[in-house]
Amino acid sequence: MTELAPDAAALAEDAAETAEDVRIDVDALAEQLLGTWAETRREARELAGRSELHKAEGLTHHEHRERVFGQLKYLVDHRAVHRAFPKELGGDEDHGGNIAGFEELVTADPSLQIKAGVQWGLFGAAVLHLGTEEHHAKWLPGIMSLEVPGCFAMTEIGHGSDVASIATTATYDPETEEFVIHTPFKAAWKDYIGNAAKDGIAAVVFAQLITAGVNHGVHALYVPLRDPETKEFLPGIGGEDDGVKGGLNGIDNGRLHFDHVRVPRSNLLNRYGAVAPDGSYSSPISSPGRRFFTMLGTLVQGRVSLDGAATAAAKVALTSAIRYASERRQFNASSDVAEEVLLDYQRHQRRLLPRLATVYAMSFAHEQLLAKFDGVFSGRTDTDGDRQDLETLAAALKPLSTWSALDILQECREACGGAGFLIENRFASLRADLDVYATFEGDNNVLLQLVAKRLLNDYAKEFRTMNVGALAKFALGQAAGVAYRTGLGAVAQFVRDSGRAQRAALALRDEDTQRLLLADRVQTMVAEVAQALHGANKLPQAEAAARFNAHQNELIEAARAHAELLQWEAFTEALAEMKDPGTKQVLTWLRDLFGLSLIEKHLAWYLMNGRLSMQRGRTVGEYINRLLAKLRPHALDLVEAFGYGPEHLRAAIASGAEAERQSEASAYFASQRSSGAAPKLEKHAKQVRHPKLAS
Incomplete structure (x- = not known):
């Protein structure tokens, strides 16, 4: 098999695309990101932007607790917490809107978001979803009004x-x-x-x-x-x-x-x-067993809301970091008189732009999760299968978004240097508050194990009639044309006319190639573990547990790969809804950056399993670098579309102050040069002999 490296035609096509006058329709993109519950999000953001709800840094934990409890009363007074409750009790029975509004509170103070979640999303929701109308009438009014704070x-x-x-x-x-x-x-x-x-x-x-x-x-x-x-x-x-x-x-x-x-x-x-x-x-x-999981399934909204809150916090962090990187200058690389803007450095682009692509994928995937949640809890699509899909989808996406948010907050902090470490710029504070998101409402690794078990169960249903030899053949990627389901939609199907990912297209930036590579990884990993666990259910309990434990890590990695594929698919589906050509082009580049970054992250797997040759593997980084160059001019528009104002960012480095400082410095040095008053650098000064020595 022969693979083609990027050729002159591809490079020329890249140059032509880059040269085009491509622009993002920021307003239209912002509206798409707001999603189904756009008006609710706008209302929630307006409320979260008020100083009364903002985190006050430097308080003792006792003072902070008192402030947040007072803020809960503020939420009640402004009817910000009743959306999910019954209409006869003063609610709206709007389950998706409730989560959409709730998760925006993270921009004000994560403590407020979680404290509100405890009161109305856990304590109140447990009474609502596990109780009867008698319980609702008796206890919900006090819970809704905060007369009865609860646990x-x-x-x-x-x-x-x-x-x-x-x-x-x-x-x-x-x-x-x-x-x-x-x-x-x-x-x-x-x-x-x-x-x-x-x-x-x-x-x-x-x-x-x-x-x-x-x-x-x-x-x-x-x-x-x-x-x-x-x-x-x-x-x-x-x-x-x-x-x-x-x-x-x-x-x-x-x-x-x-x-x-x-x-x-x-x-x-x-x-x-x-x-x-x-x-x-x-x-x-x-x-x-089914009763237990049904009861816990009614409380899945905690995981759904954490997925959205982590996404919102990551958007805030990237907006601040990219604005700063677009203004902060450091080192004379291409000029003797002007320093470089940080975001013009390839390494800085590598640090921030792939994470920006990840946040867009998180955002589009969360909107799908929220729609699934609303469908189930409104009763429109409330079958056992829908509930199982919702639980699996939430268990897949919440780990990725919370881990990504922590990674993004840390990288943004480092990318802003010492300024990023100052509490006034919020990276350190947000990261500390979001740290526990990775382990509450379900530890991330435990949640991914639940996803993995679902993948195995679905795999077993599809292939219960296959013998071990057939499973082994499938695991090696030779069973052309075979598809299986994960309960969340078709994960993958080998290309019928070739059966191998590396022959599906000539370029890694091709959408079908990215889908196939990402899906094939999930497919193969699940098949390999299924083969290893084949017959374990017939072993004595201890032996079965030992065999499962021996493959636990591979299971969790397969679930993580599945969640990454879900995010990529959500991004790709969102592209189909974009009407403006320029916006669609830039977002396609961003989607490609997300997909290729995942392939680069797992490149060792693709090489070891023969999905990519060494020659093709070397091109992944080249493609990524070319995408970074294309996306660089659009970075500010991409974060502007998140829709967060200064009242949400509350970061000095995102206020334009750095641009003013840089402008002042530039004007100072320009004035020195034009007046001739600028001292010469030692390495440029001419050596003049002392007059007495000259005589």
């Missing part, structure tokens, strides 16, 4: 992401028609619970429901915590303050424990599981 008490010290194994119990007593809530040991204490240290006066507590000697698994109960007047814990309830954290110190995280605390039978949020007065248990879902 979402799921996580335990000993079982973080493993919710099914929590040890807190809720044992039913038929004589008193009460549940007895108990934490039998320290590892069963609820921990990292927002509102637990100070503000919460009630909680939705997750516990193992036991009745008539049978454990029916994890259920949720409404449990009063504190006296509303004295704010002291009620009898049998105790707790501790988690204290100062690495970020998000406007939230009073704490620990809770229960010593045989009794609550009425009616406090069980019983939409999916009920206990009759005599202690008999009933559920509309017969399978305990």
Whole structure:
């Protein structure tokens, strides 16, 4: 097989494209980025831009907590938190709009965003989605008005992401028609619970429901915590303050424990599981496992909102960093009298522009996730399959966006030098606050493992009739024309007329080639792990677990590759909606930069698995560098389209102050040169002999 290196025609085509008068329609692009809930986002951004909601740096954690709790009241007063609740209680029943507005609060203060999420997105949503209309009428008004600040008490010290194994119990007593809530040991204490240290006066507590000697698994109960007047814990309830954290110190995280605390039978949020007065248990879902995942699936909005909030924070960071890089000058490279703008350096472009492409991919993928979420929770597309797809999609995208946001914030910080380290420019502060996004609402690696299991299950359904030899042949990429599904749409199909990615097109910038390379990687990785795990379900439990563990890393990497493909596909689908030719051209370059950056990131895999030759592999970096040069003139327009104003950025380096300093410096040196007053550099000064020595 022979591969073609970039030829003169391709280079000439690049030059012609670059020479064209390509412009972005910033307003149209900004509108597309706002998405389906554009008006809600505009309202939320206007609110987030108000100084009353901004993070005040330098406060103690006690002061920060007080400020954020006051800001929650401000949100209530301005009807910013009721969008998802029932109309009969004053809400809008707008689930997608609720998330779209909520995630914009991260630009004001991440502590405010998460504290609001605890109150209305977790505590309130648990009552809404796990309770009945009776529960709604009884508790939601106080939750919505903030009269009842509350907690979402799921996580335990000993079982973080493993919710099914929590040890807190809720044992039913038929004589008193009460549940007895108990934490039998320290590892069963609820921990990292927002509102637990100070503000919460009630909680939705997750516990193992036991009745008539049978454990029916994890259920949720409404449990009063504190006296509303004295704010002291009620009898049998105790707790501790988690204290100062690495970020998000406007939230009073704490620990809770229960010593045989009794609550009425009616406090069980019983939409999916009920206990009759005599202690008999009933559920509309017969399978305990399916019931558990259905209950947790109703709370997926936390992951959806974190995906969007991480994307918003990354947009803010890149806007500041790229504006600064377009003004800051350093070193005389091409001129003796003018220093270079940072963003004109290829390395600086390499640092920021691929990350800009990533954020666009994150943004378009999040809009698809939000639409899927709204479809399920509005009831328009609420089948078991839709819910499973939503859960898998959220579990795939949330890890990538939160990890990317941390990477982007760090790179932006470094790209702005010492100025980036100043709190006034927000990179360090935002990164500290977003750090925990990678491990709450589901640890990222655990979430990707859930995605991987879904990929394996779907693979097994497609190939249950195949023997081991056929699976091995497929894993080696020889089964031309075979497609399989991931539950989220077709991942890949080998090209029927060739069967091999490296023969699909002559250029890596070709859309079909990028899709094939990215999809083939997912396909092959899943097939290889499926082959390795074939028959494991027939082994003794310990042996099966050991075999799975031996391939856990490959599984998670396959899930991550799948999530990257989903982002690339979302970007590509968004391109089809762009009407303005110039905008579409620039965004196509940006999509190509995203795709080729992924291929470069995983280049070793493509080389080792024979998907690219060494010759073709060397061209990946060349293509990327050419794309950087094309995108450089459009960098400011691309961040302008994010739509964040100075009230959202609040970074001195993005205010235009650097441009003023550079202009002042340039004028000073120009004046010196024109007046002849500029001193000569030592290396340019002529050597003149001393007059006396000359005589």
